[in-house]
Amino acid sequence: MIPIDLTDKKILMTGALGGIAEYVINVLKKAGAKMILTDLKPEEEVVPVLKSRGWSDLPYFPMDVTDSHIVQKTVDHVFDKWPDLQIALGHAGGTHINNFLDASANEFDDLVKFNFTGQGYFARAVGRQWRDRNTPGHLIFTSSYVSRIPMAGISTYTASKAALEMLTKNLALEFAEYKIRVNAISPGNVKVGKSKEIYDSDPVYRAWVDRVSPLGERNSPEAIANAFLYLCSPLADELDGHTLLVDNGVGLPKLG
Numbered sequence: 001m002i003p004i005d006l007t008d009k010k011i012l013m014t015g016a017l018g019g020i021a022e023y024v025i026n027v028l029k030k031a032g033a034k035m036i037l038t039d040l041k042p043e044e045e046v047v048p049v050l051k052s053r054g055w056s057d058l059p060y061f062p063m064d065v066t067d068s069h070i071v072q073k074t075v076d077h078v079f080d081k082w083p084d085l086q087i088a089l090g091h092a093g094g095t096h097i098n099n100f101l102d103a104s105a106n107e108f109d110d111l112v113k114f115n116f117t118g119q120g121y122f123a124r125a126v127g128r129q130w131r132d133r134n135t136p137g138h139l140i141f142t143s144s145y146v147s148r149i150p151m152a153g154i155s156t157y158t159a160s161k162a163a164l165e166m167l168t169k170n171l172a173l174e175f176a177e178y179k180i181r182v183n184a185i186s187p188g189n190v191k192v193g194k195s196k197e198i199y200d201s202d203p204v205y206r207a208w209v210d211r212v213s214p215l216g217e218r219n220s221p222e223a224i225a226n227a228f229l230y231l232c233s234p235l236a237d238e239l240d241g242h243t244l245l246v247d248n249g250v251g252l253p254k255l256g
C-alpha cells in the first residue's frame, strides 16, 4: 500500500458545506491535511453543521464567491493566518434546470458569476498571495462533465464550466513562472449534492440520467473525494493545466 500523507498541507476550500465537499473534506482531513473552510453562510448558522460533521476544530470563514472584494479580503486574511497554505480548492458552483429563453437576465448573470466569474476572483486572490509571498501553490477548480457535452436546460452552467476548463489551462500557463499549478476535476452525476436533489425530485431528469449512464451508476461521492486526494497529493505533482474527468463514463459520446 502507498499511503497518502497530507500532514504538511493546508488547504483552503470554497463551497465547503455542500454535498460533495463533505466527502472531500473528510478524506483530505483523514490524510492529515489542515482544512480551512469557506461558504456563503454566516458563521452562526454554520456552527451546528460543523459540529454535526465533526469539524468543530476546522476554521470557517463566510465568503460569497461572487463578491470580488469579499473574496480578496477573506483570502488575504486566511494567508495572513496561514502563510504556508499550499492548496486552494475553487469548489463552489451549481445550477438548477430552466430553459434558456425563460431565464431572467439576473438568473443568467448569477449563474455565470457563481460558476465562472467567482472562480476567477478566487484564482486572482490566491494567485496574488502565492506570487507576492514567492511560494508555490496549487489551485484546483471543480468543473463538470457537462462542460464537454450540451444538455438542455442548463446552458449557462455548461458554458460556464467549459470556460472554467479553459481558464484552468490558461492560468496554468500564466502562473507557471510563479510555480503555481492549476488543475480541475470534472465529476459526472454524483449521488449527493445538487444533482441528487434534482434526481430525487424530477422524474424526467432521473429517467435521463439513468438512461445515459453506461455503467448504470451515478458517481459515488467517495470516488470524487478520492480524485481530490490524488490531486492534492505528491502523486499528482507533475499535473498542470489538466482536467481530471471522473464521471463513470457518463460523458462518453453516444449515438442514439
Ligand SMILES: NC(=O)c1ccc[n+]([C@@H]2O[C@H](COP(=O)([O-])OP(=O)(O)OC[C@H]3O[C@@H](n4cnc5c(N)ncnc54)[C@H](O)[C@@H]3O)[C@@H](O)[C@H]2O)c1
Pocket (backbone or CB within 6 Å): 014, 015, 016, 017, 018, 019, 020, 021, 038, 039, 040, 041, 063, 064, 065, 066, 091, 092, 093, 094, 095, 114, 142, 143, 144, 145, 186, 187, 188, 189, 190, 191, 192, 193, 194, 195, 196
Ligand atoms: N452534484 C453533482 O452531481 C455535480 C456534478 C458535477 C459537478 N459538480 C460540481 O461540484 C461542486 C459542488 O457541487 P454539489 O452538488 O456538492 O453542491 P451543493 O449544492 O451541495 O453545494 C454548493 C455549496 O455552495 C454554497 N454556495 C452557494 N452560493 C455560494 C456563493 N455565492 N459563494 C460561496 N458559496 C456558495 C452553498 O451554500 C453550498 O454549500 C460544484 O462546483 C458543482 O458544479 C457537482
